[in-house]
Amino acid sequence: MAAIEREPPSSIEGSSPNRPQIFHRMSDNAIDESSDADSDFVKLQKTISKERREARESPQARLQRAFPFTFHPNIRPLSKSDYESCIALENAAYPDPEHRATPEKFLYRLSTCPELSLGVFCTVVPDKAKNWTIETSDAAKPVETHRPNGAKSVLVAHIVSTRCAGDTITDKDMDYPKDWRTRRGRSADVGHQESGRTVAMHSLAVIPKLHGCGIGQMIAKAYLQQMKDAEMADRVALICQDYLVSYYERLGFRCLGKSPAQFGGGGWHDMVIDLASYEVKVVKTPS
Numbered sequence: 001m002a003a004i005e006r007e008p009p010s011s012i013e014g015s016s017p018n019r020p021q022i023f024h025r026m027s028d029n030a031i032d033e034s035s036d037a038d039s040d041f042v043k044l045q046k047t048i049s050k051e052r053r054e055a056r057e058s059p060q061a062r063l064q065r066a067f068p069f070t071f072h073p074n075i076r077p078l079s080k081s082d083y084e085s086c087i088a089l090e091n092a093a094y095p096d097p098e099h100r101a102t103p104e105k106f107l108y109r110l111s112t113c114p115e116l117s118l119g120v121f122c123t124v125v126p127d128k129a130k131n132w133t134i135e136t137s138d139a140a141k142p143v144e145t146h147r148p149n150g151a152k153s154v155l156v157a158h159i160v161s162t163r164c165a166g167d168t169i170t171d172k173d174m175d176y177p178k179d180w181r182t183r184r185g186r187s188a189d190v191g192h193q194e195s196g197r198t199v200a201m202h203s204l205a206v207i208p209k210l211h212g213c214g215i216g217q218m219i220a221k222a223y224l225q226q227m228k229d230a231e232m233a234d235r236v237a238l239i240c241q242d243y244l245v246s247y248y249e250r251l252g253f254r255c256l257g258k259s260p261a262q263f264g265g266g267g268w269h270d271m272v273i274d275l276a277s278y279e280v281k282v283v284k285t286p287s
Contacts, residue, residue, distance in 0.1 A: 059212065059213045059214035060214075062210075062212050062213045063210070063213040063214070066209050066210055066213060067122075067132070068128075068130045068132050069124075069125070069128045069129060069130075069132070072122065072123065073120050073121070073122060073156075073218070074120070074122070074123065074153065075118065075119070075120050075121075075219065075222055076118070076119060076121065077114055077115060077117060077118060077119070078110055078114055078117040078118065078119045078158060078160065079110060079114050080107065080110050080111055080114070081141065082110065082119060082155060082158075083103075083106055083107055083110055084139040085119075085136045085139040085140065085141075085154075085155040086106050086110070086119075086155070086160065087103050087106055087139075088135050088136045088138070088139045088155075089135065089136050089155055089156075089158055089207060090106070090203060090205055091135070092134075092135035092136070092205075092207060092208055093206060093207065093208065094205065096264065098264040098265055099264045101160070101202060101203055104176070105176050105202075106160065108176045108177075108180050108191065108192075109160055109161075109162055109176070109192070109202070110160070111180075112162070112180070112191070112192045113161070113162055113163065113192050113194075115232075116160075116161040116162060116163065116199060116232075117158065117159060117161060118158065118159045118219060118222065118223050118226070119155050119157065119158045119159075119219075120155070120157040120158070120215060120218070120219050121153045121154060121155055121156065122153075122154050122156055123143055123151050123152070123153060123154075124137070124140070124151065124152050124153075124154050125149045125150070125151045126149070126150050126151075126152075127149065127150075134154065134156070134207050134209055135207060135208075136154055136155045136156070136207065137152075137154055139155075140152040140153060140154040140155070141153055156206065156207045156210055156215060157204075157205065157206040157207065157210070157215045157216065157218075157219045158203065158204075158205055158219075159201060159203065159204050159219055159220070159223050160201075160202050160203040161199050161200055161201045161202055161236075162191060162192035162193075162199075162200050162202065163192055163193050163194060163195075163196035163197075163198065163199060163233070164193055164196045164198050164199075164200040164237070165193045165195070165196045165198070166196075166198060167198055167235065167272060168198075168237050168239075168256065168259065168270045168272060169200045169237050169238065169239050169259070169261060169270070170260070170261055171261050171262055171263055172189065172190045172191075173190075173191070173193075173200045174200075174202065174261060174263040175190040175191055176190060176191040176192075177190055177191050196233075197233050197234040197235070198233060198234065198235050198236070198237050199227055199233045199235070199236045199237070200237055200238070201223075201236055201237065201238040202238075204216060204219070204220060204238070206219075216247075217251065220251050221251070223236075224236060224251075224252070224273065224275070224278055227275055228275045228278055233275060234274065234275060234276065235272055235273060235274050235275055236253075236272070236273050236275065237270065237271065237272045237273075238253070238271050239259045239261055239263070239268035239269065239270060239271065240268065240269055240271055241267060241268065241269070242267070242269060245269050245271070249271075251273070252273050252278055252279075253271040253272060253273045254271065254272055254273065255270070255271055256269075256270040256271070256272055257269065257270060258270070
């Protein structure tokens with residue numbers, strides 16, 4: 001410090017031809033190295049922050065936050081006994097009442113062609129659930145009669161479908177015969193068409209609390225794989241609002257443009273996936 005303090009001002013300001021160059025060169029290098037270090041540090045911090053944010057926003061992380069217990073999904077066909085759970089799920093998943101299937105339609109579809117429907121259930125043990133509840137909890141059935149822990153099978157997602165004769169869904173396909181209970185197998189010009197080679201997917205619904213957890217993609221891929229493996233149809237068709245077109249395109253559906261169907265006020269788009277060309281992929285269950 002003393003030597004620096006005794007250094008004449010002129011030696012720093014440039015009276016010596018060598019010293020100023022050395023001084024400026026050292027200063028520039030110091031600034032560049034510091035700048036690089038700061039830049040690398042900022043990049044590192046941003047990377048760490050991004051990874052943490054992505055981890056928090058991943059389907060697995062959302063699933064862990066949604067359940068106070070380990071989620072073990074059980075995927076199985078639906079039946080008439082799931083009728084009340086399906087209604088509760090539909091009401092929760094579709095804010096617009098005009099876009100929901102009526103209770104009678106559910107009963108008709110689950111009675112006429114239950115093999116075309118699929119549900120994702122989770123087992124809830126009251127003592128471990130910590131007062132956890134969702135819209136379908138009240139309609140849930142016991143896993144086993146008189147099971148000591150009182151476990152229930154709670155519906156969290158479903159797909160409900162019928163068959164239709166055309167390649168896309170029409171208003172007649174969305175309807176059902178009002179006398180279906182007494183028709184005793186006689187065909188009708190509306191609703192399920194037993195000889196049809198197109199599966200009309202009427203409802204793909206997921207409990208709102210589980211949106212973004214990958215449940216919708218899981219059940220959709222499992223369903224498409226099941227339809228393809230069973231050779232039950234040539235294609236699967238659905239109608240959706242414009243904001244969902246990209247979602248179904250990511251699942252492999254093609255958008256054929258606006259649908260003439262006026263169910264629920266219209267504004268639908270026709271989506272179709274050909275099962276022959278559908279690439280079956282391993283379905284990963286969220287955990």
